[in-house]
Every structure is written in C-alpha cells, then in structure tokens.
Amino acid sequence: MTDFREVDPSELRVPSSRRQGADPAKLQRQITLFGSSTQGMPAPWVYEAADGVLVLYNGVTRATRIAKLAAGVKIRLEVIGKLQRPRAADPKIGDLL
Incomplete structure (x- = not known):
C-alpha cells in the first residue's frame, strides 16, 4: 500500500548525504523554472524514522524550494x-534556509 502524506517541507530532515541541504546551483535553476509552484511536481520520497520524523531520500531541492518561496505550504x-x-536530532530543511 502506498503511503502519501501532506507535510510542511521545512520540517523534513535532510539525508546524511546532503547535510548542507540543496545544491545552490540546482536550487536556483528550479526557482527560475518553477518559482513557488507545486503544480506537476513529483512527490519527494521520504523514510519515516523510528521517532516518527520524516527523512528525505529524493527531493531535497524541490522541498527546499517550496519551503523557501512558499513558507507554510x-x-x-x-x-x-x-x-x-x-x-530527530538531524537538521531540518527549515534550519538550513
């Protein structure tokens, strides 16, 4: 069964491979192309940690773009x-903005 959820992207934890967050060049490219729109955006993939927090696996740049340009969406x-x-101790996207 597929588990889809609606969440504030600023609360998502970044993966250990992306401790600094989204790649700045890729983020700027996405901002230029898509702005704050989520229209047609593929759903990022996350894992649910033992303590219930969600950790991004795929979609760090997309989630960062929305958290930065459309806070609270x-x-x-x-x-x-x-x-x-x-x-839970890992950095959140909101911490890296």
Whole structure:
C-alpha cells in the first residue's frame, strides 16, 4: 500500500548525504523554472524514522524550494520505508534556509 502524506517541507530532515541541504546551483535553476509552484511536481520520497520524523531520500531541492518561496505550504510526499534509528536530532530543511 502506498503511503502519501501532506507535510510542511521545512520540517523534513535532510539525508546524511546532503547535510548542507540543496545544491545552490540546482536550487536556483528550479526557482527560475518553477518559482513557488507545486503544480506537476513529483512527490519527494521520504523514510519515516523510528521517532516518527520524516527523512528525505529524493527531493531535497524541490522541498527546499517550496519551503523557501512558499513558507507554510504543504507538499505531497511518499513514505517509502521505515528507518530503525531516530533522526530527530538531524537538521531540518527549515534550519538550513
């Protein structure tokens, strides 16, 4: 069963491979092309950590763009699995803006 949720992207945790957040050049490119629109945007993929927080797996730049340009707007994402360890201490997209 597919698990889709609507969440504020600023609350999503960044993956350990992207501790600094979205790539600045890619983010600027997306801002230029799409602005604050979520129209047609593919749902980012996340894992749900043991403590319930959601960790991005795919879609860091998309989530950052919306968090930056449309604060408070929720995005649709797909939960693709569970992580065994807690991740609440990891940085959130909102911390990196």
